[in-house]
Amino acid sequence: MTFQNTREFAKQLDAQDALNHYQEQFIFPKVNDKRVIYFTGNSLGLQPKRTKAYIDEVMNDWAELAVEGHFYAEKPWWDYQERFAEPLSKIVGALPSEVTVMNTLTVNLHLLMVSFYKPTKTRYKIICEEKAFPSDQYMFQSQVHFHGLKPEDAIVEIKRREGEHNIRLEDVLAKIEEVGEELALVLIGGVNYYTGQVFDIRTITAAGQKAGAKVGWDLAHAAGNIKLELHDWNVDFAAWCSYKYMNSGPGNASGCFVHQKHHHNSDLPRFAGWWGHNKERRFKMEPTFDPVHGADGWQISNLPVLSLAPYLASVEMFAEVGMDALIAKRDHITSYLEFILHEIDQEVKGSFEIITPSNPAERASQLSVFLHGEGRSLFDFLMKNGVITDWREPNVIRLAPVPLYCSYEDMYDFGQILKKGILEK
Numbered sequence: 001m002t003f004q005n006t007r008e009f010a011k012q013l014d015a016q017d018a019l020n021h022y023q024e025q026f027i028f029p030k031v032n033d034k035r036v037i038y039f040t041g042n043s044l045g046l047q048p049k050r051t052k053a054y055i056d057e058v059m060n061d062w063a064e065l066a067v068e069g070h071f072y073a074e075k076p077w078w079d080y081q082e083r084f085a086e087p088l089s090k091i092v093g094a095l096p097s098e099v100t101v102m103n104t105l106t107v108n109l110h111l112l113m114v115s116f117y118k119p120t121k122t123r124y125k126i127i128c129e130e131k132a133f134p135s136d137q138y139m140f141q142s143q144v145h146f147h148g149l150k151p152e153d154a155i156v157e158i159k160r161r162e163g164e165h166n167i168r169l170e171d172v173l174a175k176i177e178e179v180g181e182e183l184a185l186v187l188i189g190g191v192n193y194y195t196g197q198v199f200d201i202r203t204i205t206a207a208g209q210k211a212g213a214k215v216g217w218d219l220a221h222a223a224g225n226i227k228l229e230l231h232d233w234n235v236d237f238a239a240w241c242s243y244k245y246m247n248s249g250p251g252n253a254s255g256c257f258v259h260q261k262h263h264h265n266s267d268l269p270r271f272a273g274w275w276g277h278n279k280e281r282r283f284k285m286e287p288t289f290d291p292v293h294g295a296d297g298w299q300i301s302n303l304p305v306l307s308l309a310p311y312l313a314s315v316e317m318f319a320e321v322g323m324d325a326l327i328a329k330r331d332h333i334t335s336y337l338e339f340i341l342h343e344i345d346q347e348v349k350g351s352f353e354i355i356t357p358s359n360p361a362e363r364a365s366q367l368s369v370f371l372h373g374e375g376r377s378l379f380d381f382l383m384k385n386g387v388i389t390d391w392r393e394p395n396v397i398r399l400a401p402v403p404l405y406c407s408y409e410d411m412y413d414f415g416q417i418l419k420k421g422i423l424e425k
C-alpha cells in the first residue's frame with residue numbers, strides 16, 4: 001500500500017480498521033483538554049474501562065462474603081489463577097497447563113532460575129544480550145554470586161557490532177557455539193526494551209538446547225505484542241509482566257510459562273509454597289510438598305486476587321480480539337508511523353534516525369528514534385503538546401503505536417507536532 005502523509009488518508013485507514021472501536025474501551029489521560037496520543041503502552045498500558053468492574057466484583061465479594069469468598073465468590077479466589085489458563089495460553093502459544101500468573105516479573109525470573117540454572121563446575125555460564133534490561137542484569141549478577149561464581153566469568157554478553165544498533169542472529173548463534181559445553185543457560189529479552197528488536201526465539205532456543213543448555217525468555221515486551229509459540233518452540237521457561245502491552249495496571253502480576261516436558265521432573269529444584277501443592281490436598285496441611293504438575297506447581301503464596309482481577313479483564317479482552325488481528329494492525333500502523341517519521345525527517349533534513357530494525361519480521365509495536373542534537377527539549381515539547389513518549393538516555397524516544405488503542409490519525413497528528421517541535425527548536 002502506498003501511504004500518504006495527510007489527515008484524509010489517515011482517517012481512511014481508521015475507517016477500514018476493524019479494531020478501531022477498541023479505542024473507546026480505554027481511558028486516555030488529557031493534556032490541554034484533549035486526549036493524548038499515547039505511545040507508552042510498552043511501559044504502562046492504558047486502563048481499559050471494563051477493568052474497574054472486575055476489581056469491584058472482588059471488592060463486593062469481599063464485603064459480602066469475607067473469608068467465604070475463597071470458595072463461594074462468583075469467581076472463587078482459591079483457584080482464581082486457573083481462569084487465565086485458556087486465554088493466556090492462546091496469547092503466548094502454550095498449553096493451558098504451561099502457564100500461570102503470580103508475583104512480579106523479576107521475582108518470577110529468579111524463581112525460574114532456581115529451577116533452570118543449576119551450574120556445575122564445568123557448565124555454569126549464562127548468555128544474555130548486551131545492555132539487557134537492568135533488572136535482568138542485577139538478577140544475573142545476584143544469581144551467579146548466590147552460586148559462588150564471579151559475574152565476569154559466568155555472564156557472557158552478546159555484543160552489537162561496532163556502529164550497529166541491533167544484535168545479529170548469527171552473532172547470537174556463534175556465541176552459543178563458542179561457549180558450548182560451558183553453557184548452562186541462555187536468557188534473553190524476546191523483544192529488546194531499548195531498540196524494539198525482536199529476537200528469533202525458535203532458532204535461539206534450538207541452538208541453546210543443542211549446546212546442552214536450558215533456554216528461557218524475558219517476555220516483558222513480547223507478551224501481548226508478538227506472535228509466540230512457546231510450546232512448539234520448545235522454550236524451557238519464560239516470564240512476562242502484564243502492565244505493558246497487557247494493560248493490567250502499574251506493577252501488576254506476572255505471567256509464567258514452564259514447558260510441559262518439565263512438569264513431572266521431580267529432580268527440578270524449586271522454592272516451594274503451599275499454593276504450588278497438590279490442589280486437592282492443599283488444605284489438608286500436609287508436611288511434604290507435592291507439586292501440581294504444571295506451571296501452577298511454581299506458585300508459592302495464596303493469590304493476590306485484587307491484582308489478578310485487572311489482569312483477567314485484560315486477558316479476556318485479548319481473547320476477544322485475537323493475536324492475529326492484533327498483529328495485522330500492529331504491522332500496518334507501525335509501518336505507517338515509520339512512513340510518517342521518514343516524511344518528517346526529510347522535511348526537517350535529518351534530525352533523527354530510527355534504530356529499530358526496518359525489517360518487519362524483526363520488530364513489533366515499537367520504533368525507537370535516536371534524536372540528533374538536543375533531544376531532551378524535543379521530548380519535553382512533545383509531552384507538553386499531548387504526545388506521551390518515553391525518554392531513554394542518551395537521546396532516544398521510544399514510540400509504541402499500540403494497536404488496541406492508537407489510531408492512524410494519531411500517527412498523522414504526531415508527525416505534525418514532531419515537525420513543529422523540531423522547527424521551533
Ligand SMILES: Cc1ncc(COP(=O)(O)O)c(C=O)c1O
Nearest residue numbers: 104105106133135189193220241
Ligand atoms: C525487559 C524487562 N525486564 C524486566 C523488567 C522488570 O520488571 P518488574 O519490575 O516487573 O520485575 C522490565 C520492566 O520494565 C522490563 O522491561
